[in-house]
Every structure is written in C-alpha cells, then in structure tokens.
Amino acid sequence: MRYIMRRDHAEPGLFNVFSRFFLFFFLCLFCAGTQATSVVFLNPGFSSEPFWVAYSDYMKDAASDLGMDLEVLYGERDNHTIMRNVHDVLQRPTRPDYLLFANEQYLGPEILRQLGDTGIRLFALHSTLTEEQQRLVGGPREKYGNWIGSLVTNDEEAGYLMGSALLAQAKPGEELLAFSGVKNTPSASLREAGLLRALGEHPQVRLRQLLYGEWKHQRAYEQARALLPRYPAVTMVWSANDEMALGAMQAAQEQNRHLRYTALNNSTQILQAQAEGKLAALATGHFILGGCALVMLFDYEAGQDFAKRGGAAQVARLFRLVDAREAKVLRARLSKPDLHLDFRRFSATRHPAMKAYSCSIDALLR
Numbered sequence: 001m002r003y004i005m006r007r008d009h010a011e012p013g014l015f016n017v018f019s020r021f022f023l024f025f026f027l028c029l030f031c032a033g034t035q036a037t038s039v040v041f042l043n044p045g046f047s048s049e050p051f052w053v054a055y056s057d058y059m060k061d062a063a064s065d066l067g068m069d070l071e072v073l074y075g076e077r078d079n080h081t082i083m084r085n086v087h088d089v090l091q092r093p094t095r096p097d098y099l100l101f102a103n104e105q106y107l108g109p110e111i112l113r114q115l116g117d118t119g120i121r122l123f124a125l126h127s128t129l130t131e132e133q134q135r136l137v138g139g140p141r142e143k144y145g146n147w148i149g150s151l152v153t154n155d156e157e158a159g160y161l162m163g164s165a166l167l168a169q170a171k172p173g174e175e176l177l178a179f180s181g182v183k184n185t186p187s188a189s190l191r192e193a194g195l196l197r198a199l200g201e202h203p204q205v206r207l208r209q210l211l212y213g214e215w216k217h218q219r220a221y222e223q224a225r226a227l228l229p230r231y232p233a234v235t236m237v238w239s240a241n242d243e244m245a246l247g248a249m250q251a252a253q254e255q256n257r258h259l260r261y262t263a264l265n266n267s268t269q270i271l272q273a274q275a276e277g278k279l280a281a282l283a284t285g286h287f288i289l290g291g292c293a294l295v296m297l298f299d300y301e302a303g304q305d306f307a308k309r310g311g312a313a314q315v316a317r318l319f320r321l322v323d324a325r326e327a328k329v330l331r332a333r334l335s336k337p338d339l340h341l342d343f344r345r346f347s348a349t350r351h352p353a354m355k356a357y358s359c360s361i362d363a364l365l366r
Helices: 002-033 050-066 079-090 108-115 129-137 155-167 186-200 217-230 240-253 268-275 286-301 326-333
Strands: 040-041 069-074 100-101 120-126 147-153 174-180 206-212 235-238 260-264 283-284 313-316
Touching: 040 050, 040 079, 040 286, 050 069, 050 286, 069 079, 079 108, 100 108, 100 129, 100 268, 100 286, 108 120, 108 129, 120 235, 120 286, 147 155, 147 286, 155 186, 155 235, 155 260, 155 283, 174 217, 174 240, 186 206, 186 268, 206 217, 217 240, 235 240, 240 260, 260 268, 268 283, 286 313
Parallel strands: 040 069, 040 100, 100 120, 120 147, 147 313, 174 206, 174 235, 235 260, 260 283
Antiparallel strands: none
C-alpha cells in the first residue's frame, strides 16, 4: 500500500514535468515563427552626415510601423568600409533576411557578386545599377536570383523641376552657376541631366560652369567665393542639394550679390530659407524613400510580391517642389521625434486591391 501511494504521488509530478517541457517547446516554436523580419541597410553616407542620418531615422520609423528589425551600417563614403560591412554581414552566424544597398561609387556589381547565392534577399535602394552595369550583370531576378528588386526616386525630374522653376523668369543674357554632388554618384548625374533638359528649353540662359561641390557646404562656399567675382553676369545658382545651396548663398552674401537659388532636401535650414522666400525653388520628398522600400519588403515577406504592382525595379516619384507655406509645415512636422506617417498606409498587405505603390509626403504637408 505504501508503494502504491508513492506511485500515485509520483505520476502527477512526472506529468507536470512533461507538461512544462512541451509548453516551453511550443512557446519556442511560436516565438521563432513570429520573429521580426530582419533587415540590414548598407548606408553609403557618413554616420555624421545629416541627410543620411535622418534618412536612416525615417527608415527606423517605418520599421517600427511595420514590425521589422532594422540595422543600419554606415559606409562613411568609403569603398573599403562599405565592402568591409558586406564581409562582416557574411561572417555572422545568423544572416539577415534582407539587405538593402546603394550603388554609390558604382559598387553595386561587387556587392551583388559577394552576396549572390547567400540566401540573403537583396534590394537596391536610392541608386541602382546603371544600364551599362546591368548589361554586364543583369537586372533584378536575372543572374542573381536573390536580388529581388530596386527602388530609386525621380532624381532627373527633380533636377528638371528645379531648373524649370529657376529659369522660367530668366531674361536673355542671364547666366547660371550649377553645383552638383560627388561625380561618381548616380543621383548627382541624374539631377544634372534634369538641369540640362531644363536649359535646353531656355536657350536664353547661359550655363557658365558646372561644379562638383561634393554635397558639402564648405566646398561649395569656397568654389562660389572664388568664381562669383569672375562671373558678374551670373544671377542664378542651381544646386543639387541643400548644403551646397547654403554654401553658395553664404559666399554671395559676403560679396553683396543678390542671386536666385534652387535647393533640394529637407534640412531645417533649407526649409526655413524657403519659408522666408529666399529660394526660387525647393525640391524634397526623397527622405522617406527608405521607408517606402521597407513597405515593399514587408509586402514581399507577407506573400504580396511588390513586382506585381510596378515591376521588380521601380521609381518612386517622391520629389516635388514645395512652396513657402508647405516648407513651414514640413519643418514643423520634421522637428518632432516621430513622423507619425504610419507607413502601413502604403502597404499592399493592408490594401490588397491597390495596383501600384504611391508613397508620398503629401500627408506631412497638411
């Protein structure tokens, strides 16, 4: 009888042990099944560069909205650092689900070669491979099957919109200085092409010189300070970003030159300049491009292939001109710690009937 009692007490204890084991096992399976999608972004910019830091911050907003795990690795505008980041990702015991890369300094083919057939799904963001590069290595979903797509913005159109607005009131004989970015970057080349298209429609204006200000305030300031005395007929300055525009403005002010300017970006200083009427044109909107790319990956992961809504390689028409009122509203919105844009509004998973992606900053301008 004593033996039976010990057996009766032992069985519930053993049952509890097994119950806890199986509960723990299934909880682990559940957690593994609901683990957030992991994404690495190879940011090509400096970790201290305002544009690229803000660009990554807006991506983090989108990742939070979408329940994704985003890691940003800065390339510090250095080819060796970018490729070292690629190598470090490859050496990890657990690789990310997705990796976003830019074709800055035209490194795209080498990044694809290193990461092809690794199981990491690749996506070109901000700048993709040029037509010449794609003739050699193929486009998304061709030679490299894990290169699933790309998203760039309408850089050529941005250059054209700024140029057209600047040149619209130009009189015969007026002259122009232009400041582009780093020479070996697709964004700079495309924005230059847009300016040249606008100049073709306004033959009364002479382009005195196209300079490479390397996206930097100080560089453009030094170039403008040296060149403006040489070109007394220059009345307009076209700039491919905000920092160069501000640098040129500083040099002109020091020389008491009253010029008309364009700029592109969303920094506090340039939005304030537009709000105060100091610019002929300001283009912006591309700062949420990375967030829009995450929406596409979110849909892809959920079984809603973004390629069915615009193809594997897409162009987001994010750039638009903003007037003084819109610049003031946008500056106030961007000064807050969170965009409160809710990127899920752009998702095909939420709106399965949508036929194309329509990311925009319109909601931030109201």
